[in-house]
Amino acid sequence: EIVLTQSPGTLSLSPGERATLSCRASQSVDSSYVAWYQQKPGRAPRLLIYGASARAPDIPDRFSGSGSGTDFTLTISRLEPGDFAVYHCQQYGSSPITFGQGTRLE
Amino acid sequence: QITLKESGPTPVRPTQTLTLTCTFSGFSVSFSSVGVGWVRQPPGKALEWLALSYWSDDARYNPSLKSRLTITMDTSQNQVVLRMTNMDPVDTGTYYCVHVVSQRFQHWGQGTQITVSS
Secondary structure, eight states: OOOEEEEOSEEOOOTTSOEEEEEEEEEEEOGGGEEEEEEOTTSOOEEEEETTTEEOTTOOTTEEEEEEEEEEEEEESSOOGGGOSEEEEEEOSSSSOEEOOOEEEO | OOEEEEEOOSSBOTTOOEEEEEEEESSOSOSTTEEEEEEEEOTTSOOEEEEEEETTTEEEEOTTTGGGEEEEEETTTTEEEEEEOSOOGGGOEEEEEEEEETTEEEEEOOOEEEOBOO
16 A cells, blocks of 8 residues: 655745645555645545646646656645645555545634 | 436444445446445545445455445436445544446546434
């Protein structure tokens, strides 16, 4: 099983700042199968990024993904008030599909 | 518009079998790359993938839970049913139905809260 470790656990920033979230895998992951999700309190997760760097429909270009091998990054270039949420990374190329433990952006 | 809606009983008693139903609309599962799956989230914890099903009776399970899970798809009703046996309080959490496209979780249902308690 591929274990995904997200860091930091909590990231404290202000609107307008840049956020960089990390996801490290316990073994190499095909970048075609890495995704990021945003989850707000009491809501279901929402797909932001798939294939490590492709934005899902209707996701603004402030959100970008990058990485390869075991290290992947989600960057939010200019934080808006609605961006403060929990972010999850996921690998879906190897069974079982696994998620990271989440990064809380506050 | 793609929608998925979960339904299931709560509370569930320990040792009982949980039956969850996902009713979906707005997409077809007649394509090999499109399926429906289940993910759960215990309170304050990480997401955990449970199972997914493609149209061609291709069912896949999380190995850690495989012995307890059965996923079936009824394309005539646009429903996917997940059964989980021998429920325990640690199975308490929110259970989500997901629309799967090329293995990524494209759309999510609102989730259903399942509480396991005697």
